[in-house]
Amino acid sequence: QVQLVESGGGLVKPGGSLRLSCGASGFSFSDYYMSWIRQTPGKGLEWVSYISSSGSVIYYADSVKGRFTISRDNAKNSLYLQMNSLRAEDTALYYCAKCSSGSCLNYFNYWGQGALVSVSS
Amino acid sequence: QSALTQPASVSGSPGQSITISCTGASSDVGTYNFVSWYQQLPGKAPQLLIFEVSKRPSRVSNRFSGSKSGNTASLTISGLQAEDEADYYCCSYAGSNTWMFGGGTKLTVL
Numbered sequence: 001q002v003q004l005v006e007s008g009g010g011l012v013k014p015g016g017s018l019r020l021s022c023g024a025s026g027f028s029f030s031d032y033y034m035s036w037i038r039q040t041p042g043k044g045l046e047w048v049s050y051i052s053s054s055g056s057v058i059y060y061a062d063s064v065k066g067r068f069t070i071s072r073d074n075a076k077n078s079l080y081l082q083m084n085s086l087r088a089e090d091t092a093l094y095y096c097a098k099c100s101s102g103s104c105l106n107y108f109n110y111w112g113q114g115a116l117v118s119v120s121s
Numbered sequence: 122q123s124a125l126t127q128p129a130s131v132s133g134s135p136g137q138s139i140t141i142s143c144t145g146a147s148s149d150v151g152t153y154n155f156v157s158w159y160q161q162l163p164g165k166a167p168q169l170l171i172f173e174v175s176k177r178p179s180r181v182s183n184r185f186s187g188s189k190s191g192n193t194a195s196l197t198i199s200g201l202q203a204e205d206e207a208d209y210y211c212c213s214y215a216g217s218n219t220w221m222f223g224g225g226t227k228l229t230v231l
Contacts, residue, residue, distance in 0.1 A: 037222075044124065045159075045167070045210050045222035059218035095166060105214055107157045107172035114166060 002026040002110045004096050009115030016086050020115050022079040022096030030054075030074035033099035035108055036081050038092035038117075048094070049081065050104045064090075086119045093117075125150065125211055125223035132229040138199040141226045143211030144192060149221055151192040155214035158187055158196045161225075162207045170209075171196060198228070206230045 008020040022034075035050040049060045049070040058070055069082040079096050094115050097108035126144040133139040143150065143158075150156060156174045159167035169178055171187035174194060186197045194213070198205055211223040 044224045045212070046124075047212075047220040047222065050218070061219060100172075104220070105155050107169050108159075108167075108212075109169045109172075109178065111166040111168070 002098060004098065004110060004112035006094065006096055006112045006115035009094065009117050011118045011120065012086055013121050014087060014119055016119070017082070017084045018086065018117060020081040020083070020094055020096075020117070022081075022112055024077045024079065024096075024098070027098070029077040032101055033104045034072060034079045035097045035099055035104050036070060036079075036094060037097050037108065037111070038090075038094045039114070040092045046092075050099065051079070053102070083117070086117075088119050091117060091119045125213060125221050127209075127211060127223035127226045129224070130227045130229065132231055133198075133201045134231045135201055135203065137201050138197060139201060139228065141196045141198075141209055141211075141228070143194040143196070143213075143223045145194070145213055145215075145221065146192055149192075149213040149215040150189065150194050152216070153214045154189070156187070156189060156194040157212045158185075158194075159210045159212065160207050161210065167210060201230055203230050 003025045005023045036048040039045050051058050051070045067085045071080045095111045098110040100106040154174050158171040160170050161167045174189045175187040184199045188195050209226045215221045
């Protein structure tokens with residue numbers, strides 16, 4: 001069955017960096033678009049970024065553009081999110097999510113359990 | 122861009138039907154039929170319930186249904202069961218390769 005396992009979360013000071021990883025199994029990772037979505041108690045769910053199956057197409061939410069970088073390694077069945085210049089408002093549970101084949105338009109049909117990122121001095 | 126608007130909470134008794142609304146704008150819900158709904162059980166990750174406004178994954182009960190009228194999408198749960206108690210989120214494609222989520226609705230089964 002599809003499994004997505006995030007790792008790399010933790011406590012970081014404002015201005016610091018963190019790299020999240022998401023290991024995928026149970027499906028042909030290289031065939032699917034992938035996305036990062038975050039959840040905060042106050043603001044609910046927020047889409048962060050997505051990457052095409054080959055990695056050639058990438059988009060970001062305005063709130064993270066220029067600070068976060070999404071990438072993937074299809075040989076390792078892994079998705080990454082490099083987060084720089086972190087702010088208090090980036091504090092959230094970060095989920096990696098599998099999109100439908102060929103696009104994220106239709107849905108995010110599988111989600112991992114999340115990696116907690118806390119930004120505080 | 123503001124999040125899609127959902128009621129903070131709804132409640133119903135077992136066996137009843139409830140509807141959760143999700144109001145967006147002409148630039149998202151009103152234009153695109155890429156509205157999806159997610160159920161989040163306590164302490165768990167969100168799970169896909171409805172996609173493309175009204176389609177259900179095969180594993181999802183037919184008690185869950187979706188619809189859309191203008192800038193508002195709706196999720197209806199019929200034959201309410203105790204196990205349906207959860208948070209529900211709507212999501213819409215918003216153009217320019219961006220997505221918006223609703224603020225979430227807490228469903229209480231009385």
